Amino acid sequence: xxxAIAARELRSLxxxxxxxxxxxxxxxxxxxxxxxxxxxxxxIQPRLAGLPYAPGVTEIVAAPLFEFAAMxxxxxxxxxxxxxxxxxxxxGTLVLLQSAPVSSTQIVLGKxxxxxxxxxxxxxxxxxxxxxxxxxxxxxxxxxxxxxxTLILLLSAFVAMGVLxxxxxxxxxxxxxxxxxxLLLLKIIDWSTEVATETRxxxxxxxxxxxxxxxxxxxxxxxxxxxxxxxxLTLVCLAxxxxxxxxxxxxx
Amino acid sequence: MASPDELLIAASSLSRVxxxxxxxxxxxxxxxxxxVVGFLGPNGAGKSTTMxxxxxxxxxxxxxxxxxxxxLLEHPIAAKRRIGYLPEQPPVYRExxxxxxxxxxxxxxxxxxxxxxxxxxxxxxxxxxxxxxxxLIGSLSKGYQQRLGIAQAIVxxxxxxxxxxxxxGLDPIQIREIRQLIRELRADHGVLxxxxxxxxxxxxxxxxxxINAGRIVLDSTLAALSEATxxxxxxxxxxxxxxxxxxxxxxxxxxxxxxxxxxxxxxxLDGEDFARRCVGADWGLIELxxxxxxxxxxxxRVTSGDLATEAA
Numbered sequence: 001x002x003x004a005i006a007a008r009e010l011r012s013l014x015x016x017x018x019x020x021x022x023x024x025x026x027x028x029x030x031x032x033x034x035x036x037x038x039x040x041x042x043x044i045q046p047r048l049a050g051l052p053y054a055p056g057v058t059e060i061v062a063a064p065l066f067e068f069a070a071m072x073x074x075x076x077x078x079x080x081x082x083x084x085x086x087x088x089x090x091x092g093t094l095v096l097l098q099s100a101p102v103s104s105t106q107i108v109l110g111k112x113x114x115x116x117x118x119x120x121x122x123x124x125x126x127x128x129x130x131x132x133x134x135x136x137x138x139x140x141x142x143x144x145x146x147x148x149x150t151l152i153l154l155l156s157a158f159v160a161m162g163v164l165x166x167x168x169x170x171x172x173x174x175x176x177x178x179x180x181x182x183l184l185l186l187k188i189i190d191w192s193t194e195v196a197t198e199t200r201x202x203x204x205x206x207x208x209x210x211x212x213x214x215x216x217x218x219x220x221x222x223x224x225x226x227x228x229x230x231x232x233l234t235l236v237c238l239a240x241x242x243x244x245x246x247x248x249x250x251x252x
Numbered sequence: 253m254a255s256p257d258e259l260l261i262a263a264s265s266l267s268r269v270x271x272x273x274x275x276x277x278x279x280x281x282x283x284x285x286x287x288v289v290g291f292l293g294p295n296g297a298g299k300s301t302t303m304x305x306x307x308x309x310x311x312x313x314x315x316x317x318x319x320x321x322x323x324l325l326e327h328p329i330a331a332k333r334r335i336g337y338l339p340e341q342p343p344v345y346r347e348x349x350x351x352x353x354x355x356x357x358x359x360x361x362x363x364x365x366x367x368x369x370x371x372x373x374x375x376x377x378x379x380x381x382x383x384x385x386x387x388l389i390g391s392l393s394k395g396y397q398q399r400l401g402i403a404q405a406i407v408x409x410x411x412x413x414x415x416x417x418x419x420x421g422l423d424p425i426q427i428r429e430i431r432q433l434i435r436e437l438r439a440d441h442g443v444l445x446x447x448x449x450x451x452x453x454x455x456x457x458x459x460x461x462x463i464n465a466g467r468i469v470l471d472s473t474l475a476a477l478s479e480a481t482x483x484x485x486x487x488x489x490x491x492x493x494x495x496x497x498x499x500x501x502x503x504x505x506x507x508x509x510x511x512x513x514x515x516x517x518x519x520x521l522d523g524e525d526f527a528r529r530c531v532g533a534d535w536g537l538i539e540l541x542x543x544x545x546x547x548x549x550x551x552x553r554v555t556s557g558d559l560a561t562e563a564a
Contacts, residue, residue: 004359008345015347096343096404098309100360101332249311251270 005110034129037061058140062130066147081162082176084111104245119155150217153230160237167241186210257284260442266315283442290457291446298466307337336410342401346390361408379403394421450547483517485543489536
């Protein structure tokens with residue numbers, strides 16, 4: 001049942017011009033950023049050649065590209081996720097799911113997986129750019145794989161947050177704005193000077209900060225605690241969304 | 253095969269509270285197999301809330317719902333497989349085609365993949381949707397969307413069909429087709445149907461439930477209702493005072509239409525007997541005709557609160 005809901009979600013995304021426009025715009029912008037990075041690499045390459053332990057092409061081209069992609073997708077993800085439940089509620093189609101023999105868990109998971117499939121496709125398109133360097137050089141495939149995995153983990157958290165807020169907010173555009181605000185806050189929460197201290201707030205801020213968890217991953221330093229951060233964020237958001245849909249039946 | 257008058261919807265003492273406001277008070281609803289029950293009531297009386305509870309979209313604040321013997325609150329998944337529900341607004345995805353949408357609904361309602369094709373063909377045939385299978389739902393007229401709404405409610409051949417105002421926005425020909433469809437559904441389903449159109453109830457329903465201000469004020473078969481509300485229209489040249497007419501044997505109520513014309517009602521009122529008395533008292537009987545009080549009148553009376561005892 002979850003698969004049917006996810007497939008419908010994905011299909012409806014591709015039937016709307018918005019999804020295609022987003023794919024096109026994001027790919028164009030990231031392609032430009034990629035070409036700029038390649039240009040930078042070719043310019044500094046002669047100087048790198050003399051250095052011991054010099055960074056390779058993947059480190060110089062792919063890691064910044066994925067970091068830039070993470071930033072852009074933070075802006076873009078709410079544009080697609082906000083409709084997930086809020087728009088169905090508004091159009092009256094949520095009733096179809098609620099009166100069908102499916103649980104709130106299946107509804108939320110279906111929505112989440114459908115949207116995640118779309119963003120995973122986008123992540124693969126991004127990955128195809130540095131992978132194309134294989135035509136002329138040997139990229140660090142493991143590092144590249146780590147970058148793709150990180151981006152998908154990040155997107156999973158974005159989508160889960162979007163589904164949660166879409167389930168809680170009636171107005172779809174308001175849901176988009178709140179999702180964007182929540183994600184941005186998680187990204188910039190470590191800007192406070194408190195972060196450098198060992199106070200309880202400082203430690204908490206460091207743990208909550210999204211950048212502090214994905215930057216090491218993008219650099220190829222895998223720590224299970226960083227991966228766990230995104231898994232936990234995703235699960236918490238999905239659990240709250242399920243709870244919210246159940247509350248619909250009780251208080252609706 | 254279950255017995256023909258098996259109880260398909262059995263809801264008892266349903267109540268629902270929104271914040272401080274209590275919108276349903278101890279509602280009982282029973283729908284049997286082979287029965288079409290009309291659910292009537294003024295706007296805001298609690299019809300849609302009741303239907304949302306019966307279809308499992310909303311949880312009641314109190315009371316129980318059994319669908320074909322399964323507790324809807326304890327086992328929602330098993331119970332919902334037996335329900336088809338058309339809400340006030342047909343729950344259609346405008347960007348899908350009719351076929352895609354119905355296939356999705358069939359899958360959601362757990363119709364096996366190998367049977368989905370046959371289920372789709374059957375339901376499109378029943379709801380006259382054969383020609384529009386490949387069309388986008390957003391481009392269909394209101395009438396087609398409404399029929400599609402009914403189609404999604406019956407695609408999995410549920411035992412219980414709950415239709416919230418199924419004929420809204422349809423033209424007279426489509427209304428007749430939908431009524432025909434509802435009559436056909438009766439054969440093997442239990443149908444609960446809410447509507448504002450009173451002739452519709454007379455056309456398709458076996459039983460009528462009237463709800464007012466969150467309470468069931470009338471639960472009667474249509475036959476018993478017309479029996480109970482049967483009366484006579486009488487015109488007298490020299491009418492006696494109203495009290496004299498009211499005191500006659502068998503007369504329950506008298507309505508004065510004008511100075512000489514009255515509506516006299518009472519289930520045991522005998523026309524011949526009444527005529528003899530009019531002539532005997534020399535009231536100048538010039539007209540006496542049997543009159544079925546229309547459902548509309550019953551509706552108005554009940555919702556203003558003075559028929560509840562009469563039809564019980």
